[in-house]
Amino acid sequence: MDQRPVPGRTAEDATGSTAAPGDPARRPDITDARRRIPRTDALLRDPRLSAAVDRLGPQRVKAAVHQAQERARTGGIPPEQVPQTALSLLPGTAGGLRPVINATGVLLHTNLGRAPLSAAARQAVREAAGPTDVELDLTTGVRARRGRSALAALHERVPAAGAVHVVNNGAAALVLAATALAAGKEIVVSRGEMVEIGDGFRLPDLLVSTGARLREVGTTNRTTAADYAAVIGPDTGFVLKVHPSNFRITGFTRSAEPADLAGLGVPVVVDIGSGLLAPHPALPGEPDADSQLRAGAALVTASGDKLLGGPQCGLLLGRKDLVHALARHPLARALRVDKLTLAALEATLTGPSTPTALALTADPDRLAARAGRLAATLAAYGIDVRAVESAATVGGGGAPGTTLTSAALSLPEPYAAALRTGRVPVVGRLEAGRCLLDLRAVPEEDDVRLAEAVRSVAQGPAGPSAPAGTEG
Incomplete structure (x- = not known):
């Protein structure tokens, strides 16, 4: 067969080789690199x-x-x-949620999942991930009370409670109480306590959805025990007291306490919200479950993932007959918690101090020293950073108006977005044109990771693009 070159093509072209014009030598190109791709x-x-x-x-x-x-x-x-x-x-991990460093200065940040679990609680969740004796008595081989050890641990922490029960969140605890005790009846509540609990969910709508009717008493800023007593009747299911956990009313105010209402002949249900089980010296104005029960409340509802520092769940504590009625109500089956929540809750109640408790009691001087060390380390790499005083908050609807002395790293504003989207996301806050990384909710063992995240942003292709006037 005739293999004469085609006009306009070289012999190398005919065999698939390439050559630069005017240079018969073969030129390496990207095709060679592609052949080496595994x-x-x-x-x-x-x-x-x-x-x-x-x-x-x-x-x-x-x-x-x-x-x-x-x-x-x-x-x-x-x-x-x-x-x-x-x-x-x-x-x-195979999940879509990404761990972040909470440097916002908000201890219980709802958008970040509120309370971080303790190491003991995380280990308990891992242990409970497989088959467990959640509803089985291993000694007798017969069915047992679900989550009995977690419930016993909760009962031990609140001595004033006759019995306890756990559902899947704080709102569910209140819904179960309203459904079991007041469906078709009235719930008497102060106008000043008709709160919105977040993301557009309002307490009145939540309660009415259970089939109960609301009877509002008093005014926005003043409600007395006489206001409640005036409307109590055969159709009253219970009196509801709601701690306005995410706002404060100051000035010319008055409210009735459980002790003032306990003698009205109907149960007094108190929603304390934040999950504080006993008084805390750092939060003198925050209601706790044990004190409310001792003051006359028949039932207390609360969240487990706030000041308790545990997993998301709803706590019901109070009179034995009421709690047992709630636990046996058909709705309780739909609101029950899974074994992982029970495991985390028990470990939170019986284990060492939670990250929330440690952050709440952190020493301001130690926080300032940490901020100083981190700032000095990062400044050595040419980063515009300084240690500053800061004010942290509890968050999660707890202790509104209470500030906690803290310390932070102050960086140029563009660091905020760059840190959020880094390989180790760090969430801070913007204040006065600077990105603040508050250390109050950052465990000390995460200081190295925090510093590395800041260095990674600063040493990126061009660093965070700071607009004029943000440096220094």
């Missing part, structure tokens, strides 16, 4: 990526591998970096 099956045999498959599943790992390979094909990375790049694209 194949997908070979990459998945890499022990590190193989372990990631066991942790995250094959689809997510393959997607990261293909993304890394594509970067190499376009010349973004050398072929040799494909395995490491694929690993860097993988999340730490």
Whole structure:
């Protein structure tokens, strides 16, 4: 067969080789690099990526591998970096939630999941993830009370309670009480306590949805025991006292306490909200469950993921007959908590101090010293940072108006967005044109991670783009 060159093409062209015009020597190009890109099956045999498959599943790992390979094909990375790049694209867990460092200065930040669990609670959750004796008596082999050890631990922490029960959140605790005790009846409540509990959910709407009717008494700023007594009758299910946990009314005010209402002949239900089980010296104005019960409340409802420092759940504590009636109501089955919540709750109640408790009692001088050390370390890398005084808050609807002396790192404003979107997300707050990283809710063992996150942002391709006037 005639293999004469086609006019206009070189012999190298006919064989698939390339040459620069005027240079017969073959020129290496991106095609050569592409040939060195590892194949997908070979990459998945890499022990590190193989372990990631066991942790995250094959689809997510393959997607990261293909993304890394594509970067190499376009010349973004050398072929040799494909395995490491694929690993860097993988999340730490199969879930979509990302752990963050809470440097907002809000101890119980609702958008960040409120109370962080203690190490003991996290370990308890891991242990409970498999089969457990949540409803089985291992000695007799017969069915047992669900979550009995967690309930016993809660009962022990609140001696004034005749019995306790747990549901899936604080609002559910109030809904169960209203449904079981006041469906088709009236709930008497002060106008000054008809609160909105967040995200547009309003207490009146919540209670009316149970089939109860609301009987408002008093005024926004003043309600007396006589106001309640004047409307009590055969249709009264209970009197409700709600702690206005996310706001304060000051000035010409008055409110009735459980002791003032206990003799009205109907149960007094007190929603304390924040989950404080006993008085706390740092929060003298915050109501607690034990004190409210001793003062005459028949039932107290609260959240477990606020000042208690535990998992999301709703606590019901009070008179034995009332709590037992609530626990046996059909709605209780729909509101019950899972074994992981029970495990975390028990470990919170019986284990060492929670991160919330530690943050609440943190020494301001120690916080200032930490901020000073971190600022000095970061300034050595040329970062515009300084240690400043700060004011933290409880958050989560707890102790409104109470501030906690704290310390923070002050950085240029553009750091806020850059830190939130970093590999280790850090959430701070903006104040007076600066990004503040408040240390009150940051465990001391996270100081190194916090510093590394700031350094990573500062040493990025161009650092955070600070507008004129933000430096210094």
